[in-house]
Amino acid sequence: MKRLTLGLIFVALFAACDAVAQTKSASPGRAAGTTSASSFDALVKKADAARAADQTDEAMRLYKQVVRMRPGFAEGWWYLGMLYYEADQYPDGRAAFRHLTGLKPEMALGWAMLGLCEFETKDFDSALAHLEKADQLKIPTEQGFYDVSRYHLALLLIRSGRFEFAVKIIGDFARQGKDTPQFTEAMGLAALRKPLLPNELPPLERELVLDVGHATCDSAARRAAEAERDRLELLRKYTNTPQIHYISGTMVLANDSDKALEEWNAELAISPEHPQALVSIAAEYLKRGEYQTALPYAERAVEASPNYFAAHAILGQVLAEGDLDVPRGTHELETAVRLAPWQPQVHFALGTAYAKAGRKTDAAKEREEFLRLRGQNEVAVSKP
Incomplete structure (x- = not known):
């Protein structure tokens, strides 16, 4: 799932390009005279015709003339960038989409294509930032473009160690029946917490x-019979392999929490x-509500991974909600927020x-931040 087909993108996203094309009439220099406008329009038509005829080199040459004539013509940068991407000329594509995002910072498609070009040039940190930006702006859900963008976003989340959110993305595809071998492999990497590209x-x-990815995709897609068969096969083949019992526990949690506890203890x-x-x-x-039973596990989690926000969060909740030590619990939750300010549930x-401690103003601020972040997360993948 590395590539997009140019024809598919042009058909699926034509409406988006129509929106970009509105900049044509507002472009600087439109008032320079009828002759100038006519020559520009004629050049654009020639470029469009070359593109439609799959005359890639000629279309590139003409679109370069178009954007030289009018650097503010966003549609020209879009098509030029897409032509470069399809021709595997990723550095040039990156430059074109940088121009586009400068002109149209609200355009999710531009950020997504910039991120995809950066992925191919191995500028992975920038690619992740820009694909997340596209996600926050709502990547269009047309078949093909959306899948490719989100797949690469999932890969970069895995590479950066943000496994839970990669699992969420791939799980969404699995529920749509799109768990292809590429998605299955990515799901396996995420579930096994391997910060690697395929x-x-x-x-x-x-x-x-692949075995873990297949099982986890079946579980995410709620294919119960298949998921249980997969889970048992994982336990048979990889009984003593780290992470397998943990995965098994997460797969059965919704229907059998006692079995999940058994599997997680087997992992330990x-x-x-x-x-x-x-x-x-x-x-x-x-x-x-078994706070005393929960406490030693939460304490061990913090000791095992002092920079893991979820460990501090769960310890804080156990201490505060269980009235075991509200001030200490509050401190642990504050630590969790410092480690992961983008996590809405930690703010909640x-x-x-804070409310339990009588700090009403602070409680209101945290709940406001929770609502703000939750709204963002309805359209975007958060950081872990």
Whole structure:
């Protein structure tokens, strides 16, 4: 899923380009005279015709003339960038889409294509930032473009260690029946918490990654019978492999929380400092109101991973909600917010702790931030 077909994009996103094309009439120099306007319009028509006829080199040459004549003509930069992308000329495509995003910073398509070009030039940090920007601006959901953009966003989230949010993206595709081999492989990397791109995966690990990805996609798609079969097969093939029992626990949690606890404890027998298993066990006991039982797992999670926001968050919730030590619980939640200010649920938990401590103003601020972030997350993938 590396590439987009130019024809598909031009058909699926034609309406978006119509919106961009409104800049044509407002472009600087429009008042320079009828002759100038006519020559510009004629040049654009020639470029459009060359593009429509798949005369790529000629279309590039003409669109370069177009944007030299009118640097503020956003549609010209869009088509030029797309032609460069389809021709594997990613540095030139990146330059074109940088111009476009400067002219149309509200255009999700421009940011998405800039991110895709940067991905191909291995400027991964910039690619992640710009694909997230596109996501926040709502990437159009037309078939093809949306899938490619979100797939690459998921890969970059995995590479940066933001596994939970990559799982969410790929899970959405699985629920639509789009769990192709590429998505399955990416899901396996995310579920196994391997911060790698697919081409960096050691060949000997590929079978494990695909097996886990297949099982996790079935679970995300709520294919219950298939997911249970997959889960049991994972346990059979990879009984002592780290992360497998944790994954098994997450797969059964919704229907059998006792079985989930059993699996997470089995994970701890293999990996005693597994932070996600410790947090998950503490969270389940917190949900049950068994605060004293939850406490040692939450404490161990913080000790095992002191920079893991979820460990501080769950410890803070156990201490504050269980009235075990509200001031300390508040401090732990404040630490979680410092580590992950983009996490809405952490702000909500901190607001609840502030309210319990009588800090009404602080509680109101945290709940306001929770609502703001939750609104963002309805259209975007957050940081972890």
